[in-house]
Amino acid sequence: xxxxQEIAAxxxxxxxxxxxxxxxxxxxxTESGIPDFRSPGGIWQQMKPIYFQDFIASAEARRESWRRxxxxxxxxxxxxxxxxxxxxxxxxxxxKVSAVITQNIDGLHQASGVPDxxxxxxxxxxxxxxxxxCAERYEIEDLRAQYERDGDVHDCRACGGLVKTAxxxxxxxxxxxxxxxxxxxxxxxxxxxxxxxxxxxxPAAAFPETAKRKGAKLAIxxxxxxxxxxxxxxxxxxxxxxxxxxxxxxx
Ligand code: NAD
Ligand code: ZN
Numbered sequence: 001x002x003x004x005q006e007i008a009a010x011x012x013x014x015x016x017x018x019x020x021x022x023x024x025x026x027x028x029x030t031e032s033g034i035p036d037f038r039s040p041g042g043i044w045q046q047m048k049p050i051y052f053q054d055f056i057a058s059a060e061a062r063r064e065s066w067r068r069x070x071x072x073x074x075x076x077x078x079x080x081x082x083x084x085x086x087x088x089x090x091x092x093x094x095x096k097v098s099a100v101i102t103q104n105i106d107g108l109h110q111a112s113g114v115p116d117x118x119x120x121x122x123x124x125x126x127x128x129x130x131x132x133x134c135a136e137r138y139e140i141e142d143l144r145a146q147y148e149r150d151g152d153v154h155d156c157r158a159c160g161g162l163v164k165t166a167x168x169x170x171x172x173x174x175x176x177x178x179x180x181x182x183x184x185x186x187x188x189x190x191x192x193x194x195x196x197x198x199x200x201x202x203p204a205a206a207f208p209e210t211a212k213r214k215g216a217k218l219a220i221x222x223x224x225x226x227x228x229x230x231x232x233x234x235x236x237x238x239x240x241x242x243x244x245x246x247x248x249x250x251x
Pocket of ligand 2: 131132133134135136156157158159160161
């Protein structure tokens with residue numbers, strides 16, 4: 001198939017669906033200037049992840065993790081939703097897509113106009129912090145101010161617990177409610193559209209796999225091959241913005 005045929009095929013699958021779910025990974029945000037992890041030049045080639053256990057055990061690991069978070073700030077604060085996000089938001093607005101299940105932590109689906117209640121963040125959000133013990137929320141600007149003033153982020157003012165970005169780190173338990181909601185959406189969908197995920201991080205990648213196994217159609221748009229290309233109904237190895245933008249008719 002050439003590009004026009006692939007776009008037509010995607011458009012057809014979307015047209016036929018009654019209740020679609022979108023599943024996104026870091027690849028949908030690269031066109032907004034946020035690097036992904038596994039592309040050549042991606043984040044993993046530059047630094048090793050900090051495991052949750054190390055964050056808990058070591059003040060030095062915590063400082064390093066905050067250093068990295070605030071080093072990303074210029075990119076995160078400047079990032080705006082791109083054509084791919086806008087196309088997804090339109091499908092949600094039209095009632096075609098019931099939920100966006102995302103591995104991303106950048107808040108760009110919400111920024112593109114998808115209502116909070118229809119975004120399911122499997123890996124949390126880096127746009128705010130919270131206490132690991134009592135869940136008290138901390139705005140990222142306040143944490144940045146502490147970090148810039150004192151070289152560190154303070155423990156929770158309510159209970160003395162450790163404060164961390166509201167993300168799920170390696171070694172940290174997956175969040176119960178989003179996992180449950182994602183499973184329900186996958187169960188109810190008749191089409192799952194994967195956008196920009198290598199589908200190698202489990203348990204997240206199990207969602208599109210389950211959708212296909214229970215009878216929904218599976219479409220994947222990703223520049224490189226993914227772990228689920230073999231079982232998908234449609235695989236498009238191209239950029240998300242152009243492909244989805246054309247399939248949905250947004251720019
Ligand atoms: P990944 O890095 O493993 O895979 C991203 C995939 O997207 C790659 O296969 C790449 O080929 C593809 N891709 C990149 N740009 C694309 C484009 N414009 N069009 C089409 N395909 C494109 O990402 P992942 O599967 O989401 O898993 C990694 C983890 O990294 C996630 O758990 C997420 O929490 C975290 N992460 C999040 C962000 C973010 O919030 N923006 C950024 C980096 C990493
Ligand atoms: Zn607390």
